[in-house]
Amino acid sequence: MSLLLDNQFNELPPDKSVDTKTFLDNVSTLPSFFDCLGSKVFSIIKSDINGNITKIRAVYVKDPAKYVTLRDILEAEREAHGAEWPKVGATLALMWLKRGLRFIQVMLQSLADGERDENNPNLIRVNVTKAYEQALKRYHGWIVQKVFNAALLAAPYRSNFLKSLSKGEEVKEEDCLANVRHFLVNYTATVDAIYEMYADLQAELDYTV
Numbered sequence: 508m509s510l511l512l513d514n515q516f517n518e519l520p521p522d523k524s525v526d527t528k529t530f531l532d533n534v535s536t537l538p539s540f541f542d543c544l545g546s547k548v549f550s551i552i553k554s555d556i557n558g559n560i561t562k563i564r565a566v567y568v569k570d571p572a573k574y575v576t577l578r579d580i581l582e583a584e585r586e587a588h589g590a591e592w593p594k595v596g597a598t599l600a601l602m603w604l605k606r607g608l609r610f611i612q613v614m615l616q617s618l619a620d621g622e623r624d625e626n627n628p629n630l631i632r633v634n635v636t637k638a639y640e641q642a643l644k645r646y647h648g649w650i651v652q653k654v655f656n657a658a659l660l661a662a663p664y665r666s667n668f669l670k671s672l673s674k675g676e677e678v679k680e681e682d683c684l685a686n687v688r689h690f691l692v693n694y695t696a697t698v699d700a701i702y703e704m705y706a707d708l709q710a711e712l713d714y715t716v
Contacts, residue, residue: 509683510539510672511615511690516697523700525577527567530697534560534604540611543671544635545663551654552643556607562600577601578704585710592710602712605701606642612691612698614638619688623665635662648715 514536517529534556541553566584567574574580584598585591592598617634624633636659644652663671669683670676705711 509678509686509690510543510674512686515690516693518693519696519700523696523703525697525700525704527563527574527577527580528571530577531560531564531567533697534608537608537611543663543668545661545667545671549658549661551658552607552610556604559600559604559607563597563604566597577701578708581704581708581710585708592712594712598710599712601701602705602710605698605705606646608694608698609642609702610638612638612695613641615687615691616695618665619684619691629665630662631665631668632659632662635659646713646715651716 514533516533517526519525538553538557541549541556563580566580573583580597581601584596614631614634614637617637618631622633622637624630639655639659643655647655662668666680669678669680672687673683
């Protein structure tokens with residue numbers, strides 16, 4: 508069984524609202540994805556995702572009836588801090604979390620689309636690099652970028668990564684990629700909905716770390 512299919516995301520309702528409890532239950536399974544990448548350097552993203560999930564959950568459990576959707580949390584935090592979006596709390600945690608989720612999305616989509624380095628077809632460096640450049644690089648200062656450049660060089664072989672996604676089982680590559688495409692349907696819709704929510708509420712904070 509595929510690691511990803513064990514942790515399927517739910518289909519969103521027509522209004523694209525993201526149920527907080529369901530979302531937290533779904534994303535809490537994702538940090539193990541980074542174990543499939545092998546290198547301990549990727550533990551930076553894993554730790555960041557775990558930390559942001561914890562921060563969002565800490566806000567949610569204070570009043571689950573009030574924070575039914577992620578939008579409920581953002582609007583409540585903005586109201587509590589006046590007109591400015593707070594650089595704290597669940598609003599900030601979700602802002603960074605969605606970037607980590609986008610990293611996973613772009614990387615998996617790149618694999619599913621068959622993008623590869625023709626000179627090194629059994630490496631996933633091209634897929635990981637694309638994901639980093641699209642999802643995270645612009646928010647990282649020079650020092651953090653150097654750390655991630657090292658991680659990109661340490662990316663595992665394509666065959667080893669796909670085997671890890673299949674929980675160590677010998678699965679045909681096309682079958683594994685079919686599982687990836689299936690997972691991406693609801694996952695991508697959820698990530699896109701969160702990005703759209705931040706754009707709609709003008710909640711995005713653009714700074715580097």
